[in-house]
Amino acid sequence: MKGEICASSPPTGGVRGLFIDGSVNNHLKVGYGAALLLSENEYSLLNLKERIVIQKFVDTSSTKLELQTFIWAIEELVDSAQKVVIYTDSQNIIGLPGRRKTLEENDFHSKKGKLLNHHALYLEFFEVLDSIDCEFVKVKGHKVGRDKDFIDDIFSMVDRAARKAIRDLN
Numbered sequence: 001m002k003g004e005i006c007a008s009s010p011p012t013g014g015v016r017g018l019f020i021d022g023s024v025n026n027h028l029k030v031g032y033g034a035a036l037l038l039s040e041n042e043y044s045l046l047n048l049k050e051r052i053v054i055q056k057f058v059d060t061s062s063t064k065l066e067l068q069t070f071i072w073a074i075e076e077l078v079d080s081a082q083k084v085v086i087y088t089d090s091q092n093i094i095g096l097p098g099r100r101k102t103l104e105e106n107d108f109h110s111k112k113g114k115l116l117n118h119h120a121l122y123l124e125f126f127e128v129l130d131s132i133d134c135e136f137v138k139v140k141g142h143k144v145g146r147d148k149d150f151i152d153d154i155f156s157m158v159d160r161a162a163r164k165a166i167r168d169l170n
Contacts, residue, residue: 015040019087019139019155020073022057022065023162025169031060032165033069034158037077037084048154052161053077066090067121074128083133087155094138100126 017038024031033055036048053076057068070086070093078084088094096103104126108119116122139155 015083015085016078017085017087017154018073018078019158020069020093021089021155021159021162022062022069023159023166024060024062024065025166026061028169029059029061030166030169031057031062031065031068032162033057033065033072034162034165035069035073035077036154036158037073038154049157049161052158054161054165056165063092064118064121066092067118067125071121071124071128074132078132080132083135085135085137087137087139087151089139089155089159091138094136096122096125097129097136 017040019036019038020033022031022033034052035055036052038048053073055069055072055076057065060068066088070088070090074084086093103116103122108116108122110116137151139151
């Protein structure tokens with residue numbers, strides 16, 4: 001493997017890290033995705049807040065926002081020629097690659113034959129996924145300070161940026 005990937009430390013060997021999270025106001029159906037892309041020599045907690053990119057999504061839900069944020073962040077920030085490690089607390093995003101075969105075999109329909117709510121986003125997710133060399137790392141969101149490692153600290157900044165954008169709506 002060109003770079004080393006560990007859940008508690010940054011990737012090495014030219015691999016980039018993409019931290020993504022989102023926050024949604026279910027009442028207004030508005031959400032904000034937040035993303036931060038770092039190369040291995042940029043993993044310093046100084047000045048990272050200013051580099052977090054925010055995107056507003058309307059008519060969304062938490063599940064939909066997770067997919068929208070992933071797609072947007074990859075399309076806007078990632079060079080397809082480089083390997084990227086995607087840090088997220090979204091079980092949906094982490095689990096989708098493992099569900100792909102079944103979803104495609106069922107043509108994105110449920111066992112009862114109903115078209116899945118986010119079928120179009122699932123298709124787009126897999127198209128984007130096919131265009132990059134990536135690996136997912138599940139980050140446990142909202143950890144207590146004493147339990148946080150370096151990666152958790154960076155992810156917390158991205159999480160806070162998304163939540164702040166939602167609070168600023170009011």
